[in-house]
Structure formats: structure tokens, C-alpha cells
Amino acid sequence: MTNQCSFRLENLWVSDEQGGSYRLTLANLSDAPIRNFRLCVSGPARIGQGADIEGGTLVHWLSNHAELRPPEGFVLEPGASWAVTIRRMSDPLNHWTDGVTAAYLVLADDTSATVAVSPMGNSGNNAELKRGALVYPVPVAAPVSVSILPWPQSVNVSGNAPPPPGFALRPEGRDATKAADAFSQLVEYLFPAEGIVRSASEGGLPVTLSRDEPLGSEAYILRFAPNEVAVAGGGHGGLLYGLITLGQILRGARLHPGTFIFPGEGEIVDTPLHEWRGTHLDVARQFYGAAEIKRFLHILAWNKLNRFHWHLSDDEAWRVEIEAYPALTEIGAWRGHGLAIPPLLGSAPQRSGGYYTKAVIREIVALAGNLGIEVMPEIDVPGHCYAMLQAIPELRDPAEHGNYHSVQGFPNNCLNPAREDTYRALETIFDELIELFPCAVFHVGADEVPLGAWSGSPQALGELRAIGGDALADGHAKRLDVITNHHGADDIEGSGAAVLQSAFLGRIQAFLASRGRVTGGWQEAAHGNVIDKAKSLLFGWRTVEASAALAGEGYNLVVCPGKVYYLDMANSTAWSEPGASWVGWSSPEKLYTFDPVEGWSEEQKTRLLGVQCCIWSEPMSDRAVFDRLVFPRLSALAETAWTRDEHKSFKRFEALAGLMPVLYGFYGQAA
Known part of the structure; x- marks a missing residue:
């Protein structure tokens, strides 16, 4: 295995009247000629057995891995290039991440050599390639006075108290103590230098925390008074969510004091719309280590x-x-x-x-x-x-x-x-x-x-x-x-x-x-109508109509329609956006305003457990692409899952989304 990268691969999509062609150009940057080699490439694009290839031969393929060989007797001299043009790809290339993202050579002695790969270009589009989370700047004037996402069921607060340095938590009972510990760990992990939880000796505002079981397991009430805040929750989830809301309010007031306030009095009453508020992560296509999974869980919370x-x-x-x-x-x-x-x-x-x-x-x-x-x-x-x-x-x-x-x-x-x-x-x-x-x-x-x-x-x-x-x-x-x-x-x-x-x-x-x-399955598990509906949960990924039909047949459903809730889909149709588009595209606004049960009957809605976004990882070897595709659309899904339609507002969401954390810390252009 050679360590020095002496080869570079340029890949270019060329639009034409025949549906487009894909051009790979391998440059020999070394000082020695090579012969009898194979170029191995991989990426979301698939060069399958039906491809029409000029300048080389496809000698082996498996899904998106392909091995290409130059013509018999070909020698790639130092400073020279070898070009292959491919038509009839398995799928069209619509975004810059669709093409080859990694390559290497298998040389005549069966050793391999690394090939540097340039991001795929487009002959008709030279726009800057987008990476990093889509940025929604916090405005000077927001539609709401407090920063909470997802938005609660009822907000009735007033006053503009000085934001406290942090909170001195005073849990009452075992459940409250467990929630206080979880919140302390959560904010220490996500915002380690902000001191959101701190002792009274460091100026922490007293926050009493108690369980009120009749509220419901994930419901909570916040009550603001001049010198303290009281949090009541129906269970561990409700207590934790009440504290998260309080933490979000503090961060908004502290980081953007001209836009958001910390209330002096009033109350917030809240309970989620859906029981199932989910996020799927595919760790097979790309591997995410334990540290990545743990941080991701904190962001979900x-x-x-x-x-x-x-x-x-x-x-x-x-x-x-x-x-x-x-x-x-x-x-x-x-x-x-x-x-x-x-x-x-x-x-x-x-x-x-x-x-x-x-x-x-x-x-x-x-x-x-x-x-x-x-x-x-x-x-x-x-x-x-x-x-x-x-x-x-x-x-x-x-x-x-x-x-x-x-x-x-x-x-x-x-x-x-x-x-x-x-x-x-x-x-x-x-x-x-x-x-x-x-x-x-x-x-x-x-x-x-x-x-x-x-x-x-x-x-x-x-x-x-x-x-x-x-x-x-x-x-x-x-x-x-x-x-x-x-x-x-x-x-x-x-x-x-x-x-x-x-x-x-x-x-x-x-x-x-x-x-x-209970057996969970994608909606294809319903083929033949054989599985026991009482012991199954289907995940409807195709269309709203198909999910409605399954609900009508008596299946319990979580809906995650790919055309909107699949976060590997690009944010727009633009070439410069990363991601896929085989089922469509979905901007944050499109996802936020999408109705996952449009046209469902009231009887069908009784079968709905909730909603879920799905992160399929094919285009995400670049973690800045992950941030671009997932954030802030993850938060848009979270508000769909939590907030009732009559309380939703994309303008408010825009004002608040910039306060939410992202996984890797890559930020792109402003929205």
C-alpha cells in the first residue's frame, strides 16, 4: 500500500440532450508510468452492468463499487490523464454528492494506491458547493418574546427579569432528582461553558422541581415568580422537558437580550401532540462511533x-x-x-x-x-x-x-x-x-x-x-x-x-x-395482510395516501414519508445542495409546513402513533454534509411532532432555529 497520493480523479457531470454523461478523468501526478491497473470508485452513484462506457471497461461492480480498466496495452504516463465517459447510469446525478466520493488504484502487482478525488462538478453549473448546517440568524425582532422550540401548548408570561447566571435545582423526591441529574448532564454536555446549572453560591436562581402525576407522563407546567421558578411534571419526561424549556428560555435571553426575555412572572403549560416523536439513523452505510451517537442523543433530547x-x-x-x-x-x-x-x-x-x-x-x-x-x-x-x-x-x-x-x-x-x-x-x-x-x-x-x-x-x-x-x-x-x-x-x-x-x-x-x-416494520411488512395488526407497528415511508390506507386496514402507524421526512434528500433541487433526490427534496419550510395526515379520516387518525424523520447515510461520508442535511430540518420535524397545528408558525421557527445545537459544528450559508 503506497502512502503518497500521486493520483487525482476529477469527476464531472455533463448535461446534454441524451440525458447527460458522467466523465471520470484520472491524472498521474507521479514520476513513473503505470500500466495494467484498475480504477476502483465508490459513491452514491452506481455504474451498473447496463452502463454504456467509452474509454474503458467495467470489469466488476457491486452496488456503488465499480472497477474500471483502461484499454488493452494502455500506459498512463507521468503528467498524463485517462478519461472515461459513462452514460446510462443506474440513477441520474442531480447533486454534487451523487458522484464518486472515493477512489483507489489496483496496480499490476495487486497493491493499491490512493487516489485523491475532487468534488463532482457540473458542466453547466459552477455555484459554490454547500456544506454545513443551514443558518437561520436570530433576528433583532422576533414574533415571540421567549425562545422555546418546539413551541408549547400555552405560553402566558410577562415581565422582563434579568437573565439569571444559571439555575440552582431543588428537586423534591426521587423522580425529580433523576430528572434534575439528567438535565444537569444534558446542558453540561451540550453547553459546557455556559453554567446553566450552578449552585446558589454562584448566583443560581432557585428552581423547585416536583412530580404532578395527573399532568401526564410527558406534560409539564412552568411557573415564574420574581425570585424563583417552579417546574411540575407528570413523569420523568415531563420534568426533563420542563427543565429543557427553561434552559432554552435562559439561553435565548442571555445570548440575544435584545430579542428575547427571561419572564418575571406567568406560566407555561405544555404537553406533546404525538406519543412517537422519532429520529432514525442508518449506521450501516456510514459508521458513527459511540461518541457521535451519544452527542446525537443529547441533541434529540x-x-x-x-x-x-x-x-x-x-x-x-x-x-x-x-x-x-x-x-x-x-x-x-x-x-x-x-x-x-x-x-x-x-x-x-x-x-x-x-x-x-x-x-x-x-x-x-x-x-x-x-x-x-x-x-x-x-x-x-x-x-x-x-x-x-x-x-x-x-x-x-x-x-x-x-x-x-x-x-x-x-x-x-x-x-x-x-x-x-x-x-x-x-x-x-x-x-x-x-x-x-x-x-x-x-x-x-x-x-x-x-x-x-x-x-x-x-x-x-x-x-x-x-x-x-x-x-x-x-x-x-x-x-x-x-x-x-x-x-x-x-x-x-x-x-x-x-x-x-x-x-x-x-x-x-x-x-x-x-x-x-411488538414487531416493527416498514410498510412492506403488510404485504399479504398476514401479520397480526395488534402486535405490529408499521412505518409508512412511501406516501400519505398509502399510510392512510394501511391505517384504514387497522394497522398502527408511524408516518415518515420519504419525499419530506427523509433527511438524506437535498434541501432543494439545486446542484450545489448535497444529498439525494430519488424521492424528491425538502427544504426546512417544506418539511415544517407539511401535513403528514392530510386527507386522513378521524378513524384513520386513531391509528397514528406519531411521526419520524429518517437519516439514511449514503451521501454523508462528509460530516459537514450531515450537518447540512439534518439541521435545522430535525428541529422542524420536532415541532411537527410536538406542537399542535394551530400553534405552528414558520416565521417563529425561523427566529428560534439558530439557537439549536448541531452535531458536528459545521455551519454553511444563511437561509
């Missing part, structure tokens, strides 16, 4: 979000320690040149990745609980299992032949529903995870199973024949080696794949129910 949906496995990686199957992390947690999983989505050729040990998970779950957050794990099955099957190949039908591909370009990536080995392995894995996660809901994915899944497995076809008859099985077998996925997940309703998945989910749900768990 400051936004009064109470569910953390931890997406722990996918095709690209397996991220959680399982003692019964050590290969899951020994093989499935790592990517690199020559490994079972190649460099993907900006990974370097060197071994990279990681996983969470059981000890770390216990720490994170305990921390989340103190912050009023429940952690729901997700192990995505039966699809999205490429990494798992690389680690445990014996789960495959040994007689399976041919190929099917997922929408992301992974071959044969589904656990086989006709093999008892599948259920033995999952029950063992799930038992280990249930011990770590006390959450009542265990999410099993169940999304994006390809239409052709298991079409080359004699065992699966035999199972399908027994369930649905010869015609269904014979028809499904004809889907082998047929490309069905191009620009969207297959609609498998009524297909052999859907029937097999339904049988699989029936078994899985029965097992989880025997362990006292």
Missing part, C-alpha cells in the same frame, strides 16, 4: 424527541456484536479492498468500519433512557442482508443458482424463508438483542425485497409451491436472472416474493410476540 430508531444492519454492513455469530462483526462490520465487502460509499481501500459492542450498547441505551429517549433497534430482514450472508454463507440454500438484484444493486441479498437455519439464526440473534434493548418494539425491516428474490432457490420454490400452488411457483422461477430493479424498489404485492416474505414475517412475529415484543 434538546428537541424533545423521544424515539431513536437505530438502523443496525443493511447490505453494506452489520454493526452490532452477537456472541453466537462472531463472524457478523469480524466480516460484516468492515469494508476494504480484498475483503468480503469492498469499499462502498466513500470507503477507502484500507479496512474501515466498526461495530457496537454489547457494553457500548448498554451505555447508550441507559443514556438515552435518562434523556427520555427509547431506543428501538432495527435488524433489516429478510432483504438488505448482503453483509449478513457474507458473514454466514451457510444460511443460503446450497442448491440456489442464478441471480436477482436489489434496487441498490446487491445480488441475492435476502435470507431464505424456506430454511430452518434462517429462523434458528434469527431467533438466536434476536434473543441477544432483546436482552440489550428494553424497547417494546423490535423493528425487522421487511422493506425492498426484490421481485425476483429466491427465484433460483429450490427450497424456496418448494415452499412457495406448497403455499400457493404450481402456477405461482413456476411463474416465480421465471424471474431468475431478470433485471427487475432500476429506478425504484419493486412493487412485489401479490408476487411469489411477497408470499414468501409473508410466511417469513408470520414466523418472525410469532417469535417476537413470545418474547413480549
Whole structure:
């Protein structure tokens, strides 16, 4: 492995009447020629087998990892360049983060050399590329006098007291003490030098804290008096949220005294709109270390979000320690040149990745609980299992032949529903995870199973024949080696794949129910209407109308429509914005004003538990891109989840969003 970066890759999207072309240009900056090499690239863009390539040959691909070879006998001389032009990409390139984000060379002696990659350009657009959180400056005059986000149910305060140096907390009882400790830790972590909690000897304003159970577990009341504040909460969540509101008021008045006040008297009465106020984080496509997860949880708490949906496995990686199957992390947690999983989505050729040990998970779950957050794990099955099957190949039908591909370009990536080995392995894995996660809901994915899944497995076809008859099985077998996925997940309703998945989910749900768990799943878990509605929770990611239909059928729902609540989607259609756009785009204002239950009947709304944003990590190898995509849209979702429609105001949100913390501290242009 050479250490010096002697090669540079320029990548450029060229718009034209044929739909555009993608041009990769490799420059040799060294003082020696190279021959018989391969250029390996990865990023959100996929150069699949249907691509039309000029100037080179695609010799291998897996999802977004591609290996390109120059023409036979080609020599890349010092100072020279080699260009490849690619048409008919798997997906169009609409934003600067869509292209190659990492590259390396495999040289003639099978060693690798790092390639520096420039951000993708656009031949028709030279706008400055945007990174860092979208900034909403705090105005001189705001629509409200106190800084609170999400906005409470009732605010009736007056006076303009001098902001105190901090708060001297005086909890009454065990629950109040626990909430006071959690708040103290929260503000020390997020704002370490501000001294929001301090003793009376340092001038802390007395704050009494007491439980008032009739309020409801997450409800609270703040009462302001000239020399003290009283906080009453219905439970741990309510007590903590009351303190968070008080802390937000103090920060606004202290940091922007000309805009916001610290009240001298009055009260704030508050309770959340939705029970489920969630954020999903995909740690398979990009790995986030324990320190990142912990800080993220603190930010969720400051936004009064109470569910953390931890997406722990996918095709690209397996991220959680399982003692019964050590290969899951020994093989499935790592990517690199020559490994079972190649460099993907900006990974370097060197071994990279990681996983969470059981000890770390216990720490994170305990921390989340103190912050009023429940952690729901997700192990995505039966699809999205490429990494798992690389680690445990014996789960495959040994007689399976041919190929099917997922929408992301992974071959044969589904656990086989006709093999008892599948259920033995999952029950063992799930038992280990249930011990770590006390959450009542265990999410099993169940999304994006390809239409052709298991079409080359004699065992699966035999199972399908027994369930649905010869015609269904014979028809499904004809889907082998047929490309069905191009620009969207297959609609498998009524297909052999859907029937097999339904049988699989029936078994899985029965097992989880025997362990006292509700089965969570993406909305595809409803295929065939087989799972027990009373023991399931669906996450509606497609459309408002599709979620409404599922609610009408009796399913309990958390809604997270991708076109608005998927935070990997770009903030606008502009090339200069990072992110994806396969399902649309969503600015903070668009997300804030979006009605997730538009057109739902009152009966359908009784099935709604709440809302959730989803952070899919494909474009986020650059952490400044993470901040750009997530903030302040996370806070916009938080207000949708908490605040009733009649109290919402985007103008007020704009005035307050700039006071909210971001994960990495990258800030971009002002809104």
C-alpha cells in the first residue's frame, strides 16, 4: 500500500440532450508510468452492468463499487490523464454528492494506491458547493418574546427579569432528582461553558422541581415568580422537558437580550401532540462511533424527541456484536479492498468500519433512557442482508443458482424463508438483542425485497409451491436472472416474493410476540395482510395516501414519508445542495409546513402513533454534509411532532432555529 497520493480523479457531470454523461478523468501526478491497473470508485452513484462506457471497461461492480480498466496495452504516463465517459447510469446525478466520493488504484502487482478525488462538478453549473448546517440568524425582532422550540401548548408570561447566571435545582423526591441529574448532564454536555446549572453560591436562581402525576407522563407546567421558578411534571419526561424549556428560555435571553426575555412572572403549560416523536439513523452505510451517537442523543433530547430508531444492519454492513455469530462483526462490520465487502460509499481501500459492542450498547441505551429517549433497534430482514450472508454463507440454500438484484444493486441479498437455519439464526440473534434493548418494539425491516428474490432457490420454490400452488411457483422461477430493479424498489404485492416474505414475517412475529415484543416494520411488512395488526407497528415511508390506507386496514402507524421526512434528500433541487433526490427534496419550510395526515379520516387518525424523520447515510461520508442535511430540518420535524397545528408558525421557527445545537459544528450559508 503506497502512502503518497500521486493520483487525482476529477469527476464531472455533463448535461446534454441524451440525458447527460458522467466523465471520470484520472491524472498521474507521479514520476513513473503505470500500466495494467484498475480504477476502483465508490459513491452514491452506481455504474451498473447496463452502463454504456467509452474509454474503458467495467470489469466488476457491486452496488456503488465499480472497477474500471483502461484499454488493452494502455500506459498512463507521468503528467498524463485517462478519461472515461459513462452514460446510462443506474440513477441520474442531480447533486454534487451523487458522484464518486472515493477512489483507489489496483496496480499490476495487486497493491493499491490512493487516489485523491475532487468534488463532482457540473458542466453547466459552477455555484459554490454547500456544506454545513443551514443558518437561520436570530433576528433583532422576533414574533415571540421567549425562545422555546418546539413551541408549547400555552405560553402566558410577562415581565422582563434579568437573565439569571444559571439555575440552582431543588428537586423534591426521587423522580425529580433523576430528572434534575439528567438535565444537569444534558446542558453540561451540550453547553459546557455556559453554567446553566450552578449552585446558589454562584448566583443560581432557585428552581423547585416536583412530580404532578395527573399532568401526564410527558406534560409539564412552568411557573415564574420574581425570585424563583417552579417546574411540575407528570413523569420523568415531563420534568426533563420542563427543565429543557427553561434552559432554552435562559439561553435565548442571555445570548440575544435584545430579542428575547427571561419572564418575571406567568406560566407555561405544555404537553406533546404525538406519543412517537422519532429520529432514525442508518449506521450501516456510514459508521458513527459511540461518541457521535451519544452527542446525537443529547441533541434529540434538546428537541424533545423521544424515539431513536437505530438502523443496525443493511447490505453494506452489520454493526452490532452477537456472541453466537462472531463472524457478523469480524466480516460484516468492515469494508476494504480484498475483503468480503469492498469499499462502498466513500470507503477507502484500507479496512474501515466498526461495530457496537454489547457494553457500548448498554451505555447508550441507559443514556438515552435518562434523556427520555427509547431506543428501538432495527435488524433489516429478510432483504438488505448482503453483509449478513457474507458473514454466514451457510444460511443460503446450497442448491440456489442464478441471480436477482436489489434496487441498490446487491445480488441475492435476502435470507431464505424456506430454511430452518434462517429462523434458528434469527431467533438466536434476536434473543441477544432483546436482552440489550428494553424497547417494546423490535423493528425487522421487511422493506425492498426484490421481485425476483429466491427465484433460483429450490427450497424456496418448494415452499412457495406448497403455499400457493404450481402456477405461482413456476411463474416465480421465471424471474431468475431478470433485471427487475432500476429506478425504484419493486412493487412485489401479490408476487411469489411477497408470499414468501409473508410466511417469513408470520414466523418472525410469532417469535417476537413470545418474547413480549411488538414487531416493527416498514410498510412492506403488510404485504399479504398476514401479520397480526395488534402486535405490529408499521412505518409508512412511501406516501400519505398509502399510510392512510394501511391505517384504514387497522394497522398502527408511524408516518415518515420519504419525499419530506427523509433527511438524506437535498434541501432543494439545486446542484450545489448535497444529498439525494430519488424521492424528491425538502427544504426546512417544506418539511415544517407539511401535513403528514392530510386527507386522513378521524378513524384513520386513531391509528397514528406519531411521526419520524429518517437519516439514511449514503451521501454523508462528509460530516459537514450531515450537518447540512439534518439541521435545522430535525428541529422542524420536532415541532411537527410536538406542537399542535394551530400553534405552528414558520416565521417563529425561523427566529428560534439558530439557537439549536448541531452535531458536528459545521455551519454553511444563511437561509
